[in-house]
Amino acid sequence: MSADTWLGERGVGGAGEPEFTGLAERHRRELHVHCYRMLGSFEDAEDTVQETFLRAWRRRETFEGRSTFRAWLYRIATNACLDLLAKRRPEPATGGEVLWLQPYPDRLLDELPAGDADEPETLAVARETIELAYLIAVQHLAPRPRAVLILRDVLGWPAKDVADLLGDSVNSVNSALQRARAGMREHLPEQRQDWTGGQEDAGTRELVRRFTEASVATDIPALASMLRDDVRCSMPPTPGLQIGRDAVIGDWTADGFAGMTGLRAVPAAANRQPAVAFYHWREQEGAYLPLTLDVLRISGGAISEIVTFHADRFARFGLPERLPADGTES
Template structure:
């Protein structure tokens, strides 16, 4: 995002003051991409919403400082980044550890689809690249200290020049370059082996869809053995915010058995997608309500035709993801 691209002008009213409706209209154009930026910084959909609201509030209060030397988008990104750093200082006194991110929340693809298409004249629109919105990337980012995290996202994801990042953070260019090196090293440490070059999991194709279907069928049948055959040896499984990271097929399967998965009851699965990854929302039959009600959402990472990671979210994420609040009884129930 180069601040020297075409500047935007703020509308003024008859008194020579910035017109609030015009200002709000210009700022709102960037709400979704700012939300994604804050989500990368914070790892939480809800915290990102708070950060964007704070960004717009600060922008309006400081509207007279916008001189049109850079784009309004770049100016808003600067404010949003600082809002996230302030929020991290207040809410996240300790970084993520041990591969777990308790505050991690999913991001629905239907909202990612609201972002503008990539434009060679606006490199910041590449900020929704699939590999930098997947959960594995988000988890790795959350293990970085706040300022190196900001440097990494601004430099490597948004494409800001080092000089502009230095100006935003009040640092020297050398400090920014040093922080970027540390951040990249941290990402290599925390990304899965096949993600070292940000290649991500596999693009969804017929093979991936078939694997997800088999996973769904085995889950609905509470067939632990069938599920085990779909997992890679080093599969990882977590359920934020519940503590506990299980690594390896045996550990994952044992955790399911210990949790009583096989006696869970009647399930139904609904295909969806979050963070540009395949996902399945599971509903559990509740006799009292005479309906299937939300249970969990499994977000899958698929590599080489095997499931390499399962991140499970609780039923409180269903509304955010636009999923039905209940499923009626069907003819097979």
Template structure:
């Protein structure tokens, strides 16, 4: 491959590190989302993209320009993910928990959509492939079939190119894809969520549901919350162990955990992984403010809450949420309204 930099045409091996970084950086966000799908962890994806750029720089002379720079980077990123999975990725826990799961900020997904409206990644970035339920289902697949599924069905790479990425034959790729699709069907929820963040009727109903969920949570009104849950609702809190399935089990966990009677909560509706979410803050006297507590990411189906994935306060900065909420001017003590 040759590139023109400041009027000079240079081969890949001739360009300096700064110029190489500028070329590679154009693809950072889509590579990051790809690694996130592979790994289920925002931080692992961040580390793997850095490793991808490092490997690409060190091996730049091996890129001969027969394909695109984008494809070459995807090949390196995919193999970097596979290397990481081979080293230290545990299997999902009994019941299907993925304790390393981390949320992905919608504002960063918006970056990708804005920057690459005509790119295959942007076209393929349907919301269901970044929803938490999809991420969890993908984590149940063996690493190589997982890579094949994401490269073929999400990103749309041809089987021949995927084979080149992975050092496999087209027949092997097709076989792995069939196994991965079967595994995905086994672990994905049968229904899709209602909400897409738009202005349709389902979205309006979901926003109203989220508002009511926020108000009832702030008031610790368990009965009202229970009425919003599906009978088969699932609730988890990665990385904390414990998956609760069914309305009764979820409500019992809330009661046992001291949720009833809690005061000083505030809730801020937001969106994460293209799903509705609520960030909760708790009044702290010593800080004189509401400080981050947890964020609930909701999956809504049939007008009810089908799943709640709760993340800890350490995720707030990454998600661009405020580090504190000040009390209303007229109040000098904690309030119990959203």
């Protein structure tokens, strides 16, 4: 029985807490992804989903069945995100950097309900709007236009429903959507294929393999040959955005990467993009310990962006806590 049928028969006010929680939990992953798009932070999204469920339980009497239970939860989640943004980040991101950005493991994205195979454009939008390039761009929008963009362009809500959610007029929502789309164009390449990694193919897998081997060997010339001229490299939450092959290679050289030894790598996947988890040998531990997670964007057969995350992300990806001396996972 669907949540809406069950609620229609009994009324949400008649649900006990375990029953209500069970109905809400069916939507946890998609609500988490929605909050992640709004906030750019995996952990903030987790907190906001918990807040959403708490608010929904407290306000269960207000669900009157005029919308689906799922849409009602989305309304609450969106408002919870806007409340958090008002408290924590009154200003949007600037300068192409998002210091609070965190990656989203593909293994958790796989928990989302399957899309309609007959609607390839819908599947493409769902993929592209979870990639880091999109997340970075959307974080540069002010909170309300950001909500409008996601509700209208990602979720496909009618302008009237978005206006009702935000307590605004349809004209205001349409105006906000135009501003948001213009803002996105400022932070994304003009052609969509230039910012989305697209479906993984044999060429992409081979490039990731070569990148992994060259990184473990700290072979700077080999790595340089794989980068686009306009490659971007960042490492949130550490400030600093390098743009261009020379700037990226110069930064790696200044950081002493060229002389680094004792690296191992494990393949991963984040935000529907290829990723590589690097481990560094620690003599005292007698093992390779987590170092960094590189998430790659590949365009036109070359690496166009590398976003590097700290080792505290490894557990979310189900990556091993250490690799033994023989390099196998443990």
